[in-house]
Amino acid sequence: MKILFSESQSESLSQLFEKSIKKNGLQTVLYRYKLSMKDAIKLIGHIPVNNFDSDDLYELCMYFISRNKNYWNEGISDGDYRITFEIDSFVGTVNFLFESVSNENKVELHGMATPYWDSNYFVPIDFDNFRFKKDYDISGSYYEAINLKNLFENLGDIIQWLFKDYPFIVFEECLKVVEDMEENLHNFHS
Numbered sequence: 001m002k003i004l005f006s007e008s009q010s011e012s013l014s015q016l017f018e019k020s021i022k023k024n025g026l027q028t029v030l031y032r033y034k035l036s037m038k039d040a041i042k043l044i045g046h047i048p049v050n051n052f053d054s055d056d057l058y059e060l061c062m063y064f065i066s067r068n069k070n071y072w073n074e075g076i077s078d079g080d081y082r083i084t085f086e087i088d089s090f091v092g093t094v095n096f097l098f099e100s101v102s103n104e105n106k107v108e109l110h111g112m113a114t115p116y117w118d119s120n121y122f123v124p125i126d127f128d129n130f131r132f133k134k135d136y137d138i139s140g141s142y143y144e145a146i147n148l149k150n151l152f153e154n155l156g157d158i159i160q161w162l163f164k165d166y167p168f169i170v171f172e173e174c175l176k177v178v179e180d181m182e183e184n185l186h187n188f189h190s
Contacts, residue, residue: 014043026052027059037064037159045156052155057148058116060155061162062087065094068163076167077101081178083171085113093117098174107132107178113170115162121149123166125173130181142177 021029021044029035035043049057065072066087072094075084083098098109108131115123127142129135146169152158 014046017043018047021047026056027063030060030063034067037068037163040064041156041159045154045159047155049152049154049158054116054119054121057121057158058114058119060158061115062092062094064159064162071163072167076171078171081107081171081175083167083174085167085170096170096174098171098178105132107182109174109178109181111174113166113173115148115166122147123169125170127174127177130177132181136181138177138181142180144173 017029017033024032029044030040052060065085066089069086072085072087075082077083080101081098082101083096085094085096087093088095092114093112094114095110095112098111100107108129109127110129111125111127113123113125117124123146125144125146127138130138152161
């Protein structure tokens with residue numbers, strides 16, 4: 001059953017959510033009301049980011065990633081490479097698998113890219129393992145931090161960025177690592 005609200009009712013409901021967030025915390029409100037992305041943008045999307053610390057923003061991102069697993073598991077592709085994401089709920093990270101679409105000279109790259117990880121205002125993109133014919137441990141060799149401080153005005157901006165920009169930013173960083181690793185391996189074997 002779908003319930004429609006008038007604009008004034010929607011504004012009142014939005015104010016109610018804002019009060020509830022102040023009292024109970026963002027994470028509690030998100031999970032209590034099971035807000036969809038569309039509803040969250042409409043009801044709490046206007047709330048300024050500076051009302052929250054990085055832990056709250058981390059929880060916001062993890063909430064929407066966990067609630068939209070099909071989107072993240074399906075991933076994105078450019079025809080040559082594909083990236084998929086999954087949550088490691090034990091550790092609380094967003095892990096990715098970047099791989100070539102073709103099985104000929106298969107390339108795989110594993111890592112982590114969790115927005116607001118460890119109470120920081122950035123996305124650490126940390127690469128763990130590169131596979132091209134054999135495994136290469138590249139942990140600590142490749143790392144990128146995407147600064148999120150002052151990037152967003154309100155919660156709605158973060159939610160939209162999470163679905164529109166974030167996966168493509170990680171994808172582009174993976175491409176850079178694959179190109180560098182392929183060049184290093186070519187130089188090594190020459």
